[in-house]
Amino acid sequence: MGVIWPESVLAELRLPSPLVRLDDDRLTRHGLSLSVKRDDLIHPELPGNKWRKLEHNLAAATAMGRRTLLTFGGAYSNHLRATAAAGHYLGLTTIGVVRGEERLPLNPSLAYATERGMLLTYMDRATYRAKTEPAVLDALRERWGDFYLLPEGGSNAAAVRGCAQLPAEITEPYDVICCPCGTGGTLAGIATGLRPGQRALGFAVLKGGSFLNADVDRLQREACGSGSGNWSIEQDFHFGGYARTTPELGAFIDDFTARHDITLDRIYTAKMMYGIYALSGRRVFPAGTRIIAVLTG
Numbered sequence: 518m519g520v521i522w523p524e525s526v527l528a529e530l531r532l533p534s535p536l537v538r539l540d541d542d543r544l545t546r547h548g549l550s551l552s553v554k555r556d557d558l559i560h561p562e563l564p565g566n567k568w569r570k571l572e573h574n575l576a577a578a579t580a581m582g583r584r585t586l587l588t589f590g591g592a593y594s595n596h597l598r599a600t601a602a603a604g605h606y607l608g609l610t611t612i613g614v615v616r617g618e619e620r621l622p623l624n625p626s627l628a629y630a631t632e633r634g635m636l637l638t639y640m641d642r643a644t645y646r647a648k649t650e651p652a653v654l655d656a657l658r659e660r661w662g663d664f665y666l667l668p669e670g671g672s673n674a675a676a677v678r679g680c681a682q683l684p685a686e687i688t689e690p691y692d693v694i695c696c697p698c699g700t701g702g703t704l705a706g707i708a709t710g711l712r713p714g715q716r717a718l719g720f721a722v723l724k725g726g727s728f729l730n731a732d733v734d735r736l737q738r739e740a741c742g743s744g745s746g747n748w749s750i751e752q753d754f755h756f757g758g759y760a761r762t763t764p765e766l767g768a769f770i771d772d773f774t775a776r777h778d779i780t781l782d783r784i785y786t787a788k789m790m791y792g793i794y795a796l797s798g799r800r801v802f803p804a805g806t807r808i809i810a811v812l813t814g
């Protein structure tokens with residue numbers, strides 16, 4: 518059973534998302550081709566992997582008769598924004614548990630979430646780290662009643678199944694598909710949907726992201742009973758950590774926009790794209806490799 522979106526949402530929905538071939542001499546000189554999967558254009562308020570990760574979760578919540586969604590995120594979380602928008606359009610109550618102290622005025626992400634009706638509650642960092650433990654969840658249920666729980670970043674088995682539908686939208690042949698990794702749910706799903714011989718390559722956007730290997734494997738097992746073994750994660754392109762940036766990354770974003778008229782987001786997609794060009798320059802991809810980069814938002 519699917520979700521019944523209002524006409525206003527469906528009117529702006531772009532699925533399958535467009536696939537665009539980039540012409541770039543920095544890649545063609547190594548015999549590589551690159552296309553971008555423009556998931557950032559899926560929907561203005563529910564873009565990219567957030568749409569794909571929420572879809573099956575919203576269907577599950579609806580099937581279970583839950584009218585309230587509760588989820589977790591940092592103060593700049595795209596996932597909180599998207600969950601707030603989904604709740605608004607589907608008439609569901611949304612509760613956002615934000616890591617850390619309340620800061621006023623609200624930043625644009627949280628201000629948007631509250632405009633879309635999300636109720637915000639704040640959790641100190643120690644409790645936040647324990648947010649998957651029964652004691653913490655019980656306390657939340659006592660306060661907010663029965664809710665459908667979406668984990669941080671929306672990554673769970675249902676999200677993996679949603680992202681697993683992405684590869685089937687691509688009708689041209691390719692060898693490697695790349696995406697940025699925050700919690701790893703998107704990579705887990707994309708890798709699940711590949712054909713034999715194809716590989717998925719994730720780019721960790723946070724420092725110390727080696728835990729992602731175990732998380733992606735666990736998510737795949739929860740979603741399909743086994744790991745797909747056709748993926749790996751690059752750990753060297755976090756630029757100092759989550760939401761950190763450097764002048765070099767900023768210059769790369771500006772140059773990329775000038776060449777291709779596509780704006781990369783500095784937290785996620787710019788780090789992936791920088792990594793793809795860096796690995797290409799180091800001849801990590803054999804000549805002839807056809808690469809797809811997913812613009813996840």
Ligand SMILES: *Cc1c(COP(=O)(O)O)cnc(C)c1O
Pocket residue numbers: 565566595596670672697698699700701702703704782785786812813814
């Ligand atoms: C949330 C987000 C991600 C992270 O996806 P995960 O499934 O958590 O790895 C990547 N890119 C963009 C643009 C995002 O908003």
